[in-house]
Amino acid sequence: MMATSAVERIDYWQASVLKEMELSRAQFTHFAFEKHVHLDYHIGVVSHGGQRYHHRGSEYRLTPGGLSTLNPDESHNGQSLDDSGYEALVMSLPTGYVQQVGEALNQDQLYFSAPILNDARLRGYFIRLHRQLTLHQANISPLEAETLLLGFISELFYRHGKLRNLPTSHAKLSGAQLDDIKQQFHQGLDQEFELEQLASSIGLSKFQFLRQFKAATGMTPHAYLKRLRLEYAKKALMRGDSATSTAFELGFFDQSHFNKAFKRAFLITPAHFQRRVTP
Numbered sequence: 395m396m397a398t399s400a401v402e403r404i405d406y407w408q409a410s411v412l413k414e415m416e417l418s419r420a421q422f423t424h425f426a427f428e429k430h431v432h433l434d435y436h437i438g439v440v441s442h443g444g445q446r447y448h449h450r451g452s453e454y455r456l457t458p459g460g461l462s463t464l465n466p467d468e469s470h471n472g473q474s475l476d477d478s479g480y481e482a483l484v485m486s487l488p489t490g491y492v493q494q495v496g497e498a499l500n501q502d503q504l505y506f507s508a509p510i511l512n513d514a515r516l517r518g519y520f521i522r523l524h525r526q527l528t529l530h531q532a533n534i535s536p537l538e539a540e541t542l543l544l545g546f547i548s549e550l551f552y553r554h555g556k557l558r559n560l561p562t563s564h565a566k567l568s569g570a571q572l573d574d575i576k577q578q579f580h581q582g583l584d585q586e587f588e589l590e591q592l593a594s595s596i597g598l599s600k601f602q603f604l605r606q607f608k609a610a611t612g613m614t615p616h617a618y619l620k621r622l623r624l625e626y627a628k629k630a631l632m633r634g635d636s637a638t639s640t641a642f643e644l645g646f647f648d649q650s651h652f653n654k655a656f657k658r659a660f661l662i663t664p665a666h667f668q669r670r671v672t673p
Contacts, residue, residue: 400424401479409527411539416486417528426473435487435506436464437550439517443480447472449509456482456510461517463506463554470509483524487547495547498601505556513553519546533647538616540589544604545614567606571596575607579619583626584645587619624659627652632671637664 400423407417416434427447444457449470456462457475464470466489474480496504511517523542526534551557567575574596578587592615593603607615623644630640641652656664 407528410531411536411543412491414488418484420482422474423479427471429469429471431467431469433466434489435466435492438462438482438484439520441481443478444475445472445480446475454510461511461513463511464509465505498599501557504551507554507556511554516550533651535586537587537589541614541616565606567610572610579622583623584643624656631664631668634672
């Protein structure tokens, strides 16, 4: 029986939504990290196998099911639990970005409360986000990408950060502000929007805007815009417009992206829907 060959490899990506953020997928069999520190916040999971490391005088074991969270300038090492190796997905968040999140949460600084979190929901969120920002980032809009990223980071620190003096204000979008955003969406269905652009148009930070828009509508800006596009798509198909022109005019990346989104929403393909509703 042939022995499995050792794999020592790291693949890197830069996410277009945040140029300073580093994303990686690593496969290790025997490679061991010496003691080191990072300038940024590091978040990671192992998809198979396991990693052990020393951090602040204790040994930790990261296995599928856990979420690793390391603050900047915290020394640690790392190696496989056994000879079978492991695969890890890692996100490196720049301190400047985290500082902006902290300011929105009324925090001088943000820190993770523990090096390993047992939070299945956030772990699943992280894996989906990592996949979207690496393997599928060509098919994700800037609005969707930053909505996903900011949503994850905010929830992570809300649930597992050392937060003090959280803001008690329950600020809401005014009717005029909400109408302004909706009008931008209705009039720009074929356009790409960015969170910063939408927020600044009504005088808010992107962190405030994301939270207040979701509170007002029950949906993120990206989800709201996507649904609008699909609703307009149904009307276009009922008028007899082609699926190809509809996808293009309503801002979908391509025909395949449109078909998948339409079927996910309405349980029917655009072509089948059109055959059912037109003479």
